[in-house]
Every structure is written in structure tokens, then in C-alpha cells.
Amino acid sequence: MKRKTDFIILGAAFIAAIAVSLTGCQKAKSDTLVLRVANWEEYIDEGGWDSSEAIDLENGTTILGRNSMIDDFQQWYEQTYHKKIKVEYSTFGTNEDLYNQLTIGDTFDLVCPSEYMIMKLLSEDKVVPFSNEFFDTDNKENYYARGVSPFIREMLNKQEINGLSLGNYVAGYMWGTLGFVYNPEKISRAEAEDWNLLRNPKYAKRITTKDSVRDCYFAGLAMVEQDTLQSDDFLQKNDYKEQLQELLNNTDSEKIAQVGAVLREVKDNAYSFETDSGKSDLVSGKVYANLQWSGDGPYSMQQAEEDGVELKYAVPKSCTNLWFDGWCMLKSGIDDNAEKQQAAEAFVNYISKPENAIRNMNYIGYTSSIAGGDSQDIFDYIKWCYGAEEDDSDTEDYPLGYFFSGNENDENYVIRADKDMVTGQLYAQYPSKDVIDRSVVMACFSPDANRQISKMWTGIRCFNPFD
Amino acid sequence: MKKFYLKRSTLGIPYILFLSLFVIAPLIIICYYAFTNGAGQFTLQNLTAFFTSGDAIGTLIYSLLVAVVTTIVCLLIAYPVAFILAKGGYKRGNVLLMLFIMPMWINFTLRITALKEILTLLEGNLAFHPFLNTILGMTYDFLPFMILPLYNTLVKIDSSYTEAASDLGAKTSHVFFKVILPLSIPGIVSGVTMVFLPAMTNYVVLDMMYNSTYIMGSLIGSYFNAYDWNNGSLISLILLILMLIISWITGEFTDSDETTGGAYE
Numbered sequence: 001m002k003r004k005t006d007f008i009i010l011g012a013a014f015i016a017a018i019a020v021s022l023t024g025c026q027k028a029k030s031d032t033l034v035l036r037v038a039n040w041e042e043y044i045d046e047g048g049w050d051s052s053e054a055i056d057l058e059n060g061t062t063i064l065g066r067n068s069m070i071d072d073f074q075q076w077y078e079q080t081y082h083k084k085i086k087v088e089y090s091t092f093g094t095n096e097d098l099y100n101q102l103t104i105g106d107t108f109d110l111v112c113p114s115e116y117m118i119m120k121l122l123s124e125d126k127v128v129p130f131s132n133e134f135f136d137t138d139n140k141e142n143y144y145a146r147g148v149s150p151f152i153r154e155m156l157n158k159q160e161i162n163g164l165s166l167g168n169y170v171a172g173y174m175w176g177t178l179g180f181v182y183n184p185e186k187i188s189r190a191e192a193e194d195w196n197l198l199r200n201p202k203y204a205k206r207i208t209t210k211d212s213v214r215d216c217y218f219a220g221l222a223m224v225e226q227d228t229l230q231s232d233d234f235l236q237k238n239d240y241k242e243q244l245q246e247l248l249n250n251t252d253s254e255k256i257a258q259v260g261a262v263l264r265e266v267k268d269n270a271y272s273f274e275t276d277s278g279k280s281d282l283v284s285g286k287v288y289a290n291l292q293w294s295g296d297g298p299y300s301m302q303q304a305e306e307d308g309v310e311l312k313y314a315v316p317k318s319c320t321n322l323w324f325d326g327w328c329m330l331k332s333g334i335d336d337n338a339e340k341q342q343a344a345e346a347f348v349n350y351i352s353k354p355e356n357a358i359r360n361m362n363y364i365g366y367t368s369s370i371a372g373g374d375s376q377d378i379f380d381y382i383k384w385c386y387g388a389e390e391d392d393s394d395t396e397d398y399p400l401g402y403f404f405s406g407n408e409n410d411e412n413y414v415i416r417a418d419k420d421m422v423t424g425q426l427y428a429q430y431p432s433k434d435v436i437d438r439s440v441v442m443a444c445f446s447p448d449a450n451r452q453i454s455k456m457w458t459g460i461r462c463f464n465p466f467d
Numbered sequence: 468m469k470k471f472y473l474k475r476s477t478l479g480i481p482y483i484l485f486l487s488l489f490v491i492a493p494l495i496i497i498c499y500y501a502f503t504n505g506a507g508q509f510t511l512q513n514l515t516a517f518f519t520s521g522d523a524i525g526t527l528i529y530s531l532l533v534a535v536v537t538t539i540v541c542l543l544i545a546y547p548v549a550f551i552l553a554k555g556g557y558k559r560g561n562v563l564l565m566l567f568i569m570p571m572w573i574n575f576t577l578r579i580t581a582l583k584e585i586l587t588l589l590e591g592n593l594a595f596h597p598f599l600n601t602i603l604g605m606t607y608d609f610l611p612f613m614i615l616p617l618y619n620t621l622v623k624i625d626s627s628y629t630e631a632a633s634d635l636g637a638k639t640s641h642v643f644f645k646v647i648l649p650l651s652i653p654g655i656v657s658g659v660t661m662v663f664l665p666a667m668t669n670y671v672v673l674d675m676m677y678n679s680t681y682i683m684g685s686l687i688g689s690y691f692n693a694y695d696w697n698n699g700s701l702i703s704l705i706l707l708i709l710m711l712i713i714s715w716i717t718g719e720f721t722d723s724d725e726t727t728g729g730a731y732e
Contacts, residue, residue: 205595454689
């Protein structure tokens with residue numbers, strides 16, 4: 001009999017637990033729309049700015065993030081569409097974490113992974129395209145379609161996976177290049193503009209690289225192809241950009257083996273494969289250079305500056321990886337619910353509003369995909385950040401027409417900046433046109449290539465007494 | 468209706484619920500993934516892949532090496548300390564004990580960060596001695612876990628044993644090796660278990676000490692990052708079995724010594 005009561009209690013507890021969780025779900029369903037959003041950690045303005053932190057732009061606009069972006073969106077949505085909305089916001093640490101979360105059945109309406117993960121999700125038919133209304137530039141509320149940089153729009157449209165153009169499925173959020181943040185007192189710019197810095201014996205155990213298969217594979221491949229990439233023959237090809245794209249997306253077994261050999265040298269020569277110690281080690285002087293995403297560059301350089309250390313950002317001369325994080329809607333979450341899709345699109349539009357893009361940029365330090373369209377705010381923000389106060393010999397013109405108007409010679413979008421900035425923070429946040437010309441997007445690896453590359457990578461990292 | 472009495476066994480229900488939700492259920496899931504392939508069919512391929520891969524076996528050896536060396540170093544440092552604390556016979560013992568236990572209240576990543584700076588001052592460039600630094604970091608991290616059980620055992624050894632041995636003419640070294648050491652084995656065993664097992668998998672210390680070689684923990688992580696849950700689960704399972712074996716062996720040790728020791732509860 002005793003056993004029986006235990007069982008009954010156990011069962012009752014279980015049922016109670018399930019009932020509680022079910023009613024919990026039901027309640028939220030009633031009158032407010034729930035939007036489940038997943039984004040990188042610390043990748044959106046969380047508000048709480050002091051009034052002294054306000055950004056006063058040249059054109060008279062003042063930007064201040066008092067509340068978090070999410071709260072502001074909820075308020076704005078209710079005012080604009082007269083519907084209550086609740087954003088369930090969660091964060092992830094790596095693209096793979098997000099993917100694994102989705103695999104075990106978590107559902108999100110809107111997520112913001114990196115380009116290769118978007119391509120992977122798209123190739124697995126998990127992404128909902130943005131609606132035609134979303135791209136309608138006549139609608140005043142369509143801040144994304146009206147404000148996205150022509151350069152980003154074109155780049156997204158050009159990327160295809162299984163014949164589907166990314167432009168219809170992704171709204172760009174942040175983007176950048178891959179390069180070295182380095183200490184100019186220890187390393188010359190020419191050395192930092194070469195991927196081989198990673199295995200340069202002159203700086204043995206003084207350079208850190210990222211503990212990331214993809215970034216290391218790209219750098220390794222660039223070292224393997226160095227001679228081809230810099231030959232006049234290759235540079236002068238009519239279809240240079242296409243060839244470059246193809247060369248740096250090569251995942252043949254033979255290439256993987258060659259890259260593996262190079263990365264072994266890197267492992268022996270580098271200080272470490274770091275996940276987040278690189279920035280602080282640069283400032284403390286433990287290392288002289290660190291492979292970094294451009295987005296982390298300005299923050300590292302600012303921190304170092306406060307500690308009295310000068311750091312610069314360099315992009316290798318041969319090529320670089322153009323990366324981006326973008327918003328895409330997932331089938332598992334949206335589930336043909338037009339109301340939800342509209343809300344997800346409204347969310348993207350809201351954070352693409354120039355003033356909000358500036359708030360996010362200022363908070364994160366990365367580069368927004370938004371150029372602002374009719375609004376001058378974003379260009380003025382860059383001027384506010386990096387523009388030189390006086391026009392002396394230490395300054396130079398830095399054209400950003402390619403980003404803002406799609407015309408690299410556009411005289412309206414030239415910034416007069418300190419020379420320090422042109423090789424430092426400004427260069428990291430907004431690369432110059434020549435960097436863009438030698439940059440390629442690295443697509444997601446095919447499952448088979450992914451297996452081979454992971455195996456190569458594990459081989460490098462493991463102690464193997466039988467080799 | 469029968470009247471409801473709160474029985475002893477009912478008090479165990481929260482624990483049983485916890486155990487089944489967070490220990491047994493995940494274990495079943497791990498077993499499922501370990502013995503299936505990507506398509507969900509039963510296979511032993513993951514198992515054979517582990518034992519035929521030089522990388523996996525090498526990582527196992529490397530992890531064991533790190534764990535064994537860390538444990539030995541911890542034991543060599545901790546035993547004399549625990550002995551002095553327990554047998555020193557002065558009241559400062561408690562203060563000294565606090566000094567060793569207090570660092571445990573500080574988050575270990577903070578302690579390792581501090582250690583990193585000190586070692587950089589001493590060595591210049593940490594990257595040249597990854598293995599040494601790993602051992603130093605682990606020892607620094609796990610030392611209190613060795614001192615505490617040793618101290619607890621040693622402090623409970625009745626001093627009449629050692630007095631009797633000395634009265635009967637045993638030399639100091641004999642008293643130590645024939646009386647104190649055997650009586651403290653339960654403490655050594657629990658100290659070793661508390662250091663050895665975590666040292667085998669704590670890859671955070673390796674990461675922070677710039678050791679780029681994988682140990683078991685990081686190897687499992689790398690498989691999950693490559694969307695290969697099956698091989699990752701299998702390695703987790705192997706690690707689990709290995710740990711069960713080790714706890715079983717150490718358990719045997721304490722059991723056989725319980726009758727003779729009496730100092731261990």
C-alpha cells in the first residue's frame with residue numbers, strides 16, 4: 001500500500017507540473033502577440049544611457065538610449081499598429097549553439113545568425129522569405145528597405161544557395177571583415193597585411209588566432225593560395241571577383257590537407273587559439289597581434305588607447321573574409337501566422353531606423369548594414385565618431401560612397417579624418433573600397449566538407465602519439 | 468480514503484524527481500545518440516571510430532596524464548600542509564586552514580586570471596610552457612579539495628595511536644609510515660577522487676592557460692560544434708564509464724580500510 005501512495009503522489013506531482021506549464025503557455029496566447037527573438041549576446045542596445053552619453057549630430061539630431069531597444073520596440077509597435085506585443089528575447093553564444101537549440105526543438109520567430117548559418121538553415125528549408133510589403137520602399141515605416149546600404153543589398157542579392165537568393169530571406173544587421181589588430185610598435189603594417197603573420201617565426205608565440213574552425217580555415221586557405229592571389233595574372237582577370245570567390249571557397253580534400261599542414265605550423269608558432277582573451281592580451285602586451293573580426297577592432301583600440309597603448313587594424317593585402325550577421329524568420333516559429341510575420345518584419349524595420357541603428361552601433365561597436373537612405377544621420381554619426389576637428393596635414397579624405405550611395409566616387413560621402421583613424425578605428429568599422437574589392441563571403445561548408453574540415457581541425461588540436 | 472502520512476520515503480521524492488529529470492533522462496538521451504548514426508539507425512560505428520582514432524586515444528592519454536600529474540603534485544603539496552595543520556597542536560591551525568579554504572570562495576576563473584599574470588612575470592611568455600602552466604593552474608585550482616579531506620582524516624586520528632607506537636620504540640619515520648599513513652588512506656582516496664576526476668575534463672583551465680591541445684572535455688565540445696552529436700555522445704559515455712571505474716576502484720580502497728582505520732566515517 002505504501003508503494004501505491006508514493007506512486008500516486010509522484011504522478012500527481014508530474015501532472016501538476018505539466019498542467020502549470022501548459023496554462024502558462026495558454027495565458028500568454030490570449031491578447032498579446034508573442035515574438036520570440038534570438039540574437040547574439042550583447043548585440044543590441046540595452047539602454048540605460050546617461051544624458052552625458054547623448055550623441056549630438058551635426059544635423060541637430062540627438063540620440064540617446066534611455067530604455068532598452070526591446071522595450072522601445074514594444075511601445076512603438078503598440079502605438080503604430082495598436083496591438084500589444086511581447087518580445088521574448090534570448091541570446092546565444094555561437095552559431096552552433098543556436099543550431100543545436102533549434103535541433104532539440106526550440107522555436108524562434110526571428111534569429112540573427114552569421115552568413116554561413118543562415119545559408120545552412122536556408123539549404124535545410126527552415127527560413128521564411130520576407131514579404132513583398134517588407135521591400136516596398138514607398139511605405140514610410142519600411143526603414144530596412146529604405147535604409148539598407150546599396151552595397152549590402154547587392155551583396156546579399158548576389159549570394160545564392162540552392163538557387164535561392166539571400167536577399168529575399170535575410171535582412172542584414174552587422175557586417176565586417178577579418179584582419180589583424182596589431183601593435184605598430186612591434187609589427188610593421190606590411191607584416192600585418194599578410195596572412196603569413198600567423199606563422200611568421202619572427203613573432204613566434206606573439207600572435208593569437210581565433211579558436212574558430214572557419215576563421216582559421218579561411219586564413220589557412222589564403223596562405224596556401226597566397227602566390228596565386230597576388231599574381232598579376234590573377235589580379236587582372238576580368239572575372240577576378242568570381243574567381244576570388246571560388247578560390248576561397250575551395251573545400252576539396254586536397255586543399256583541406258594543404259590547409260591542415262599550414263594550420264599545424266600556425267599552432268606551433270602562435271601564442272594560442274583564443275576565444276576571448278585576445279583583446280586583453282594585446283593591451284597587456286602579452287601578444288603583438290590578434291586575428292579579429294573588424295567589429296571587435298574599434299572597441300579593442302579604444303580600450304587600448306585608454307591604457308596608453310596604440311593599436312591598429314590591418315586587412316591582409318591578398319584577400320579577406322566578408323562576414324555578416326542577418327535577421328531571418330524561421331518556419332518553425334512563424335508557422336504561416338501572418339500576424340507574427342508582420343511583427344517580425346516590424347521588428348527588423350524598427351531596429352533599422354537610422355537613430356536605432358546608431359544606438360546599436362554605439363552600444364556594440366560593430367558596423368550596421370544600414371546606410372540611412374534619405375536620412376543623413378548615419379553618415380553624420382561616423383563623422384561624429386571619426387571626423388577630424390581641424391583640416392591639417394595629419395588628416396586625409398576617406399571616401400565611403402560605395403557604402404552610402406553605391407557610387408564610390410560620390411563626393412557627398414567623404415570623411416575628413418585623422419590619419420591614425422584611417423589605419424585604425426575608422427578602417428576597422430568602415431573598410432575602404434579596396435578592402436571590399438578583395439573580400440569574399442565564405443559560404444557554409446557542405447556536410448561532407450564540414451566533416452573533413454572538422455576532422456582536420458581535431459587532428460591539429462589533439463595529442464596523437466601514433467602520428 | 469486512506470489517511471496520508473508523511474513517510475520517510477516520501478521525503479525522497481523531490482530528489483527522485485530531480486534525479487530522473489536531470490540525470491537519468493539525459494543519460495538515456497546520451498546512450499541513444501552514442502549508439503545511433505546521423506539517420507537514427509543503430510550502429511556501433513561510433514564506438515569503433517573512437518578506439519581506432521589516434522586523435523581520440525591520444526586525447527584520452529593526454530587527459531589522463533594531466534590528471535595524474537595534477538593529482539600527484541596536489542598530494543605532495545597537500546599532505547604535509549594537512550599534517551602540520553592537524554598535528555601542529557597550535558590554535559593557529561584554524562586560521563591557517565581558513566587561508567587555504569578562503570581562495571575557494573573566489574571564482575576560479577578570477578584566480579586563474581591572477582595566476583596567469585604572476586606566471587607571465589616569472590616566465591615572460593606563457594605560450595612556451597603550456598603543459599607546465601596547465602599543471603600549475605589545475606594544482607592552484609584543486610589544491611583545497613585535496614587539503615580538506617586529508618585534514619579531516621588526519622585530525623581525527625587518535626593521538627594515543629602514535630603515542631603507543633612511540634612508547635613501544637618506533638622511530639618517528641616508522642610512526643609515520645606504519646601508523647599515520649595507513650590510517651590516513653581514506654582521506655587520500657577521497658582527495659584523489661576530488662582532484663583526479665575534475666582535472667581530466669576541466670578544459671577551461673587549459674583554455675585560460677593558453678594550452679591549445681584538447682582534453683576530453685574540449686574534444687566532446689568540438690564534436691557538438693561540428694553538429695556530430697553521435698560521436699560526441701559516445702565519447703561522453705566512455706568518459707562516464709571511465710569515471711565509474713575509477714570511483715569503483717577508489718571505493719574498494721576505502722571499504723577495505725574502514726575496519727582497520729576507524730578514523731574515517
